[in-house]
Amino acid sequence: MDSHNASSSGGNTSYPSVNCSYNMTAWNEGMYGLYTYFYLIIFIPGLLGNSVALWVLCRFIRKKTKAIIFMINLAVADLAHVLSLPLRIYYYSTHTWPFGKGLCLFCFYLKYLNMYASIAFLVCISLQRCIFLMHPFCAKSWKRRYDVRISVVVWIVVGLCCSPFILMRTNSDSAKTSGCFKDLPTRKLGLGTAITIMTFGELLGFVTPLTIIGFSSYFIIRSLQESVRAGHSVNDKKRALRMVLVCTGVFLFCFAPYHINFLLYMMVSQDLITQCTVKQVILQFHPISLCVASVNCCLNPLIYYFLTTEFQQQLSRQGSSVLRGRLMSLESTSSYKE
Incomplete structure (x- = not known):
């Protein structure tokens, strides 16, 4: 969650109840700067990378197997979040939001939709x-429409599971701020509700996906070792292992800090953690984990x-075509002038 639970004095920002005597105003201003510069840094690479990826995956890869459908959905999820970043940058740099509460909540929702859709599709890629x-025979009989149906189910489930992030921010104070x-006000949760959300979010959003990806890596490594001992070709298995290990690395680097801190953050919000220094560290690490x-x-x-041969080939081919077209255009212009 982007904010904290109990209202602080002197502003709209809300925090878990903290009796510590450190400067919350200075810390809040630092968070505005952190979000602004960080979103500026990732906007251009995210926009270009996912736009090119979606263009290549959808237009030039006709054989949509080997998790290509899941990659397309992953790119869509990333691009949706990236396109909302300019509005976030505007808000954190100007401290004003003139675009209405509906768009605010939608952009807020997109961040978590992107996070958990990314987790789900990384799991789908690794598992497939x-x-x-x-089971190679299963791969041969697998239909593209199966991946499409799985993707639709993933979007529906993730969309519904992320809806509490909006519901928790739509209280009576939302219309006043x-x-x-x-800086959106947050509903005050009871202890039982907080524990339920915390358990549900951690198990389904982090522990279960990590377990599935971990077992996928283990089975591929074991199969690779058996093939090496038997003297069989291992190129496909090496590529599959590389794919799963990179998915694991992205998953751990991007999402482990947030989910570990989220557990502690909810404990702070419910006053289960009362030590002042620990509270301060957890609260200050929260925006960093969201940025990561x-x-x-x-x-x-x-x-x-790097992990899809077809993608490399198509991107190189299209790049060469564009370059050849540009050179021919320059040659034609030069000849005309002569």
């Missing part, structure tokens, strides 16, 4: 590569390029 490697994102989670929209295109 593992299953197809272990002119703030957005981290947003890096996934820049890292995911690397999965498509």
Whole structure:
């Protein structure tokens, strides 16, 4: 969550109840700067990377197997979040939001939709590569429409599961405040509700996906070792292992900090953690973990390029065509002048 739970004095920003005597105003201004510069840094790479990836994946890869459908959905999720970044940058740089509460909540929702859709599709990619490697006949009989149906289910489930992030920010104070994102007021949760959300979010959003990706890596490594001992070709298995390991790396780097801190953050919000220094560290690490989670929209295109042979070939082919067209245009212009 982008903000904290109990209202602080002197502003719209809300925080978990903190009795510590450190400067919350200075810290709040620092968060505005952190979000502004960080989103500026990732906007261009995220926009270009995912736009090119989506263009290549949708237009030039006709054989949509080997998790290509899941990669397309992953690129869509990333691009949706990236396109909302200019509004976030505007708010954090000007401290004003003139675009209405509906658009504010929608952009707020997109951040978490992107995070958990990315997690879900990384799991789908890893699991499918593992299953197809272990059961080649299953890969041959697999239909593209199956991936499409799975993707639709993923979007519906993730969309519904992320809806509490909006519901928790639509209380009676929401219409009174002119703030957005981290400055949106938050509903006060009971202890039972907080524990339920915390458990549900951590198990389904982090522990279960990490377990699935971990087992996928283990089975591929074991299959690779058996093939090496038997003297069989291992190129496909090496590529599959590389794909799953990179998915694991992106997952851990981007989402582990947020989910570890989210657990502690909810404990602070419910006053289960009372030590002042610990509270301060958890609260100050929260925006950093959210920024790190947003890096996934820049890292995911690397999965498509470095780990998908078809993507490399099509991108190189199209790049060469564009370059040849440009050179021919220059030659024609030169000849005309002569």
